[in-house]
Amino acid sequence: MAKDQEYHKKERFYRQAKKEGYRARSAYKLFDIQKKYNIFKRAFYILDIGCAPGSWLQVIKKFAEENLGKYNDQYYYRDHFKIMGIDIVNTSPIENVHIVKADVTKPEIQAELDVFFHSKLDLIVSDVSIKKIGNNFTDHIRQLALCYKIMDLVKRNLKFKGSLVIKMFQGSDFNKFYQEIKPIFRIVKAYKPITSTKKSNEIYIIGLQKKN
Numbered sequence: 001m002a003k004d005q006e007y008h009k010k011e012r013f014y015r016q017a018k019k020e021g022y023r024a025r026s027a028y029k030l031f032d033i034q035k036k037y038n039i040f041k042r043a044f045y046i047l048d049i050g051c052a053p054g055s056w057l058q059v060i061k062k063f064a065e066e067n068l069g070k071y072n073d074q075y076y077y078r079d080h081f082k083i084m085g086i087d088i089v090n091t092s093p094i095e096n097v098h099i100v101k102a103d104v105t106k107p108e109i110q111a112e113l114d115v116f117f118h119s120k121l122d123l124i125v126s127d128v129s130i131k132k133i134g135n136n137f138t139d140h141i142r143q144l145a146l147c148y149k150i151m152d153l154v155k156r157n158l159k160f161k162g163s164l165v166i167k168m169f170q171g172s173d174f175n176k177f178y179q180e181i182k183p184i185f186r187i188v189k190a191y192k193p194i195t196s197t198k199k200s201n202e203i204y205i206i207g208l209q210k211k212n
């Protein structure tokens, strides 16, 4: 029965994504995170790590476009947005989105960011996932190593008061990683989106209001 429910949940979001023109059902994970934490508030410069096939980029572009009209006031505001997606595999183009085919752990990425943004970022999201081999412990540790590298990039490039979403896998070292992220932001939460299946041990860490 539980298996059936999981199947129907997957199928429902798959159909919804098809109908609404999103490239993958994972789009609804980001919508869910936005609904709960309002990560797109005043976000104009945004980086999506592990962006292929591009459904998060589609969601990001939607909110960035809305923000241009929504936040035109005396507080932090930009009259344009910049969105970059990075992935080791191809992502089909999206208008007004800069896509870089590269490994995010490579040192050249910093130059790519500097040239494109010329500034620190409002929001960084990472849905990066290592290629799982099926051993939960090994997968957890490999994902963790990748997430630490991404955190180096986050620390350097996310602006004061900026926000982060990063995917991790639950496991023995999750809490340690979570505790290390905690001092970087004023608010840190761990969240499993409703669209995520029970079988999956993925969990997202949300960091709001970077401290400096």
Ligand SMILES: C[S@@+](CC[C@H](N)C(=O)[O-])C[C@H]1O[C@@H](n2cnc3c(N)ncnc32)[C@H](O)[C@@H]1O
Residues within 6 Å of the ligand: 023, 024, 026, 027, 049, 050, 051, 052, 053, 054, 055, 056, 057, 086, 087, 088, 089, 102, 103, 104, 105, 127, 128, 129, 130, 131
């Ligand atoms: C779950 S998918 C992302 C789905 C995407 N958020 C979407 O909604 O379309 C995870 C992605 O992480 C990418 N990835 C894994 N390791 C990476 C690395 N070192 N650098 C860049 N991308 C990586 C994979 O190629 C894969 O496309």
